[in-house]
Amino acid sequence: MKITIVGGGPGGLYFSILMKRQDPSHDITVYERNPEGATYGWGVTYWAGLLDKLRAGDPESAEAIAAASVTWTDGVAIVRDERTVHRGDAGFGIGRRRMLALLADRARELGVRVEHEHAVTGPGAPELADADLVVAADGVNSALREAHAHHFGTEVTSGRNPYVWLGTTKVFDSFSFAFKETEHGWIWCYAYGFSGEQSTCVVECGPETWSGLGLDRLNEADSLNLLEKLFSDLLDGEPLIGREQHGGGAPAQWLHFRTLTNRVWHHGNTALLGDAAHTTHYSIGAGTTLALEDALALAAALRDPSVPVGTALAAYGRRRRAELVSAQSAARYSAQWYENLPRYMRLEPARMFALLGQRHSPLLPHIPPQLYYRLDRAAEQLEPLRRLKRWLGPRVARAVHRG
CATH class of the missing domain: 3.30.9.20 (D-Amino Acid Oxidase; Chain A, domain 2)
Known part of the structure; x- marks a missing residue:
């Protein structure tokens, strides 16, 4: 296929890598409107589960990203002037510029053309004329999406x-x-x-x-x-x-953060990817992860060349919209938690920080914070008993059966 990718962010670049690995004969070009090395933002956060997925897609780029990342395990909060610490899972950070450079280098190594300072202004652009597949990875302000916003069912809330x-x-x-x-x-x-x-x-x-x-x-x-x-x-x-x-x-x-959703993710041979398709509030730190997961899902949908492109794109959209439900819900509740921050600041700092970690809960906005905290601590104490019951259950049943 001839594949044109509009947008040289992590999702677009990674998709080009995946498709070249699937079939080196694909003719792939990535067009990025900004100069090489110019990007918004600073660092990208992700969690260990993403590295496992990236290693399955392309071990070389995954290892390069892992080697260039820093890691942490603790969360620290200063509330007024009091410091409190919460132990957590390992998280990772990498400079956005560094990640883009690594992915661009890997894409070029595989034979992808990556062209910077080359804007594609809309679906009628000559760069798209003879493409078998167009990937709109051009961000929340996607020109390719906006040209058919009614078809995509685009909705934006601020x-x-x-x-x-x-x-x-x-x-x-x-x-x-x-x-x-x-x-x-x-x-x-x-x-x-x-x-x-x-x-x-x-x-x-x-x-x-x-x-x-x-x-x-x-x-x-x-x-x-x-x-x-x-x-x-x-x-x-x-x-x-x-x-x-x-x-x-x-x-x-x-x-002001804009939450963007689309009812449909493809139009003809054009597919949306990353922020062009969806955004989730920055407070859950998932934007880049979700774009890379989009790339993995789109490449998987296109793996079988006997499947028509339109059919593959429809399957990709259905899959990703379903997979995103939990992340979008978490992001929505996280944003609301911060928008209602004074509600939680009467708690002592350690308790406030504990509820910060619970901000994705749909119950938290409806239960007084002190009561929610006590219920949450009680549930934690009951969990070992639940695990013991689950462990004993099959064993008791087998013993009764033998008896």
Whole structure:
């Protein structure tokens, strides 16, 4: 097949790798509108389960990503001025630029053409004219999707809280949070390392806090100065870095997260992938993982050349929409937890942090936080008894049968 991929993010590049591995005779081109090395964001987070899937798809790129990643196991939260620690599963971070470079190098090694600074403006573009398959991996503002938005059934909802992506030279060895109360309300930060030199910081607050602190009016330099003071104990005196300082072009922008869904994921021979198809709130750290899983699912759907492309694309969309239900639900409840943060800040810090880990629960918004915490602790104490009962059950039944 002749395959044209619009968008050189992780999902588009990884899909090109998978398809070349399936059939080296595929003619594959990836078009990316930005210069090579220019990307938004800072670090990418993922969990061990993703590495297992990537190793099955392409061991070489998986090992390169693993080698370039940093890892952590603990979560740390500073609430007002009190620090608390939560033990958790291993998480991983890698610089987005680094990940893109590794995937682009691997794609080229396999014979994929990767063309930067080459925008594809819509479905009528000449680059698409004779493609057997077009993959729209061109992000949340996908031009290919927007041209047929009614067909795809695109829906977008905007979150309440403004947020901004920043970097810092403070290298975190745990996934860290800081919650600060100001005279205008709460403001908080998520931070995680992605290399031996830098970390990502995502700052979020309610709209009243944002305007009350003047963050809606300050330029980037003054905003960074204010945020460095607010989160000084988290940063240990290290500076925050904006996009201008990072070589990202425009100053860092405060945004409102847009949750995007599509009822259908293909139109003719064009398939949506990654943020062009779906977005999940950044607070669950799953965006890149889900895009890579899209790539794996789309390549699997296209593995049998006897299956018509349209049939394969329809199967891909059905599969991924079903698989995404749990992640989209978790993201929705996570975003709502932060939008209702004051509800949980009356708890002592350790209890608040425990409920932070429960923010995906559909029950939590409807049960008083203190009561939910006690019920959750009681359930944890009962779980060993449940496991013992499950273990004993078959053995008791066999003993009765023998008797």
